[in-house]
Amino acid sequence: MINIPVYEPLLGEKELRYVRKCIKSGWVSSLGENIIKFESRFSKFCGVNHGVATSSGTTALHLALVSLGIGMGDEVIVPTLSFVATANAVVYTGARPILIDSEPRTWNIDPEKIEEAITCKTKAVIPVHLYGHPANMSLIMDIAKKHNLFVIEDAAEAHGALYKGRKVGSFGHAACFSFYGNKVITTGEGGMVVTRSSLLNKKMRFLRDHAMSETRRYYHPAVGFNYRLTNMQASLGLAQFEKIDMIISRKREIAFLYNELLHDIKGITLPPEETWAKNIYWMYSILVRNEFGLNRDEIMKRLKGNGIDTRPFFIPMHQLPPYRCKQRFPIADRLASQGVNLPSSPHLTKRQIRYVCEVIKGLFSRERKI
Numbered sequence: 001m002i003n004i005p006v007y008e009p010l011l012g013e014k015e016l017r018y019v020r021k022c023i024k025s026g027w028v029s030s031l032g033e034n035i036i037k038f039e040s041r042f043s044k045f046c047g048v049n050h051g052v053a054t055s056s057g058t059t060a061l062h063l064a065l066v067s068l069g070i071g072m073g074d075e076v077i078v079p080t081l082s083f084v085a086t087a088n089a090v091v092y093t094g095a096r097p098i099l100i101d102s103e104p105r106t107w108n109i110d111p112e113k114i115e116e117a118i119t120c121k122t123k124a125v126i127p128v129h130l131y132g133h134p135a136n137m138s139l140i141m142d143i144a145k146k147h148n149l150f151v152i153e154d155a156a157e158a159h160g161a162l163y164k165g166r167k168v169g170s171f172g173h174a175a176c177f178s179f180y181g182n183k184v185i186t187t188g189e190g191g192m193v194v195t196r197s198s199l200l201n202k203k204m205r206f207l208r209d210h211a212m213s214e215t216r217r218y219y220h221p222a223v224g225f226n227y228r229l230t231n232m233q234a235s236l237g238l239a240q241f242e243k244i245d246m247i248i249s250r251k252r253e254i255a256f257l258y259n260e261l262l263h264d265i266k267g268i269t270l271p272p273e274e275t276w277a278k279n280i281y282w283m284y285s286i287l288v289r290n291e292f293g294l295n296r297d298e299i300m301k302r303l304k305g306n307g308i309d310t311r312p313f314f315i316p317m318h319q320l321p322p323y324r325c326k327q328r329f330p331i332a333d334r335l336a337s338q339g340v341n342l343p344s345s346p347h348l349t350k351r352q353i354r355y356v357c358e359v360i361k362g363l364f365s366r367e368r369k370i
């Protein structure tokens, strides 16, 4: 029934060609030249010199945290409004995620609330560039420096986004990306940690591959993981990477058209783009306020009835059973109850975007008449 999905990757002949070539070469597993190529191209794109490809964005986060020495007894600051993997990766290390409320403007972690959450156990902070809009990195880096904390950017939704003209992923001690099917570029499943630190790069490569000694085969001085990406996935990644600038500019065109068509509807808040930011609009997201007349869930239902698939915002971590706590997070609660991701595939046509906006407008005017 659904005609317009919320997201579909842009896959074509090039992807087929690169994957076919990989299969023909026989190097389908996690040895092969495409992994190294993909790591080097993608990390360069982010403005740093090392990239460690992983089996997912989640394993990228876990690998970065463990390699920075974070574990039992430590605390790591994360925004409550993010995909659950941001906090789960902290839990996998034995450390405790400390949740922080959102900024109303950018929907990202509120830097002003970070400092009051820091204790003697705090080791790191993970800012998330939610839905493609960068977090306020200079404020976060200043706080981190002052308190001697690691910063791990969760850039899973923000490939190519800019903070003050500089790519996200180049600010923290490490930054993690995801190449899941609905992310900016995809390898099916996959992820990458990028970093400037050659020491961290080395440590991550070691732990990613069962922590095996470089000089003595089957000698494992630590407990490692198998978090490798395959050469087959990297082949897909290389084909996707050649399109990344085009995909990002398409995403921005899509966002600008949505903005133009939705800006005069009362009760709809358009996605943010601060003067210091380039949002890549991973998911074109709006807030549905009371003035609209219908709430977010009702809008989603009506859109679905018109063949348009959408997603609600993430449920903030503090509302999920593993992370439930007494503290209040009023901004994240409001954003999560009002936020919806509209269809955002890179190959969405102008006609489809107009149709989505007409349906939304129609709902609005119908509510007015009653």
Ligand SMILES: *Cc1c(COP(=O)(O)O)cnc(C)c1O
Pocket: 056, 057, 058, 059, 082, 083, 085, 086, 128, 154, 156, 157, 178, 179, 180, 189, 190, 191
């Ligand atoms: C997608 C995503 C992840 C996890 O990535 P996977 O590749 O699905 O493991 C982590 N954090 C955020 C913010 C994400 O959107």
